[in-house]
Amino acid sequence: MKISTPLPVSLRIGLLGAGRVASLLGPALAAAGHQVTFVWSRTAAASAVLAAQLPGAQAVTTLPSPLPSADIYFLAVPDAAVAPLLVGTAWPDGALVAHLAGALPLSIFDVQPAVRGGVFYPLQTFSPGRDIAWSTVPLCIEANSLTAETTLLDLARSLSQHVRRLDSAQRLKLHVAAVFANNFTNHLLGIADALLAEASLPPELLAPLVRETVDKALANPPFTVQTGPAVRHDLPTLAAHHTALAAHPAWQSLYEQLTASIQAQL
Known part of the structure; x- marks a missing residue:
């Protein structure tokens, strides 16, 4: 080519x-x-x-x-x-x-x-x-x-x-979208990597999941293929995750904000 x-x-x-x-x-x-x-x-x-x-x-x-x-x-x-x-x-x-x-x-x-x-x-x-x-x-x-x-x-x-x-307005909106898709996603992957390290687990465990998530999101409107405990309103799992993040209050708050954002799109 x-x-x-x-x-x-x-x-x-x-x-x-x-x-x-x-x-x-x-x-x-x-x-x-x-x-x-x-x-x-x-x-x-x-x-x-x-x-x-x-x-x-x-x-x-x-x-x-x-x-x-x-x-x-x-x-x-x-x-x-x-x-x-x-x-x-x-x-x-x-x-x-x-x-x-x-x-x-x-x-x-x-x-x-x-x-x-x-x-x-x-x-x-x-x-x-x-x-x-x-x-x-x-x-x-x-x-x-x-x-x-x-x-x-x-x-x-x-x-x-x-x-x-x-034009400038379109480019600004594109730039914001890019920050969500790239910078914020990379930050979340960094949190996931740190949590795995705390449990003495290798980061490769998440690789197939991350690849399938990205592939699926590129092939479909991402909101329509959302999965996880937030979508299911799985309160026991959400509570367990809240407890598991007790040592990281900033990540705990971020988890709650993202859960609320996911549920707002339903």
């Missing part, structure tokens, strides 16, 4: 940030035929490590004025750093600058009218040492000009087979 369709002309990309997302996005851009011209990070080691993986990329820790020329500047930085970076950087007039955040609105670019603003949101979880199949990653695009949108869409399609235009 063909993973990506490189653009006829390679795009020059400035990558501001060298963290989890940037460290996986940079090599993917290079593999798709684009040129990452520079990598900026406040941490010299981080920018140097990432730039070394990208042929022709320069590592910088101080953003020069003017910036090196690029077709797109990606802001792969924490959400709170986007606005200060937009205001404090000497962008070329008309530069296309895009952030990668799920929860930041397109209007964040109002603080810097000299640039064309855009969003290039990859809907995936990024962790060191994990390979990403970029052809399967939904890439969500928004921009404040037609030229910016066209460029971002073309770039996205060179990486992924799943590219969507989403």
Whole structure:
């Protein structure tokens, strides 16, 4: 299967940030035929490590004025750093600058009218040492000009087979949904892992159950295939679980809240 369709002309990309997302996005851009011209990070080691993986990329820790020329500047930085970076950087007039955040609105670019603003949101979880199949990653695009949108869409399609235009309100709701599906689920799995460890039980015991739960939830509306003591209103089991969690009052409270939420959907 063909993973990506490189653009006829390679795009020059400035990558501001060298963290989890940037460290996986940079090599993917290079593999798709684009040129990452520079990598900026406040941490010299981080920018140097990432730039070394990208042929022709320069590592910088101080953003020069003017910036090196690029077709797109990606802001792969924490959400709170986007606005200060937009205001404090000497962008070329008309530069296309895009952030990668799920929860930041397109209007964040109002603080810097000299640039064309855009969003290039990859809907995936990024962790060191994990390979990403970029052809399967939904890439969500928004921009404040037609030229910016066209460029971002073309770039996205060179990486992924799943590219969507989403406005800021849709993307925010998607981001919240992603936190429930990914971050909260992972946290609950962490609690389950800790409870197994307390009982000297191996985490592999839950693997078939977790896989079937996810497979079933992806094949059906999840609320319609809910199982467990909350659905059955199995009061003796719920009480026994409450007692079993006595040493973990925060988890006990979370169990009760989730039970109430499940029962509210019936």
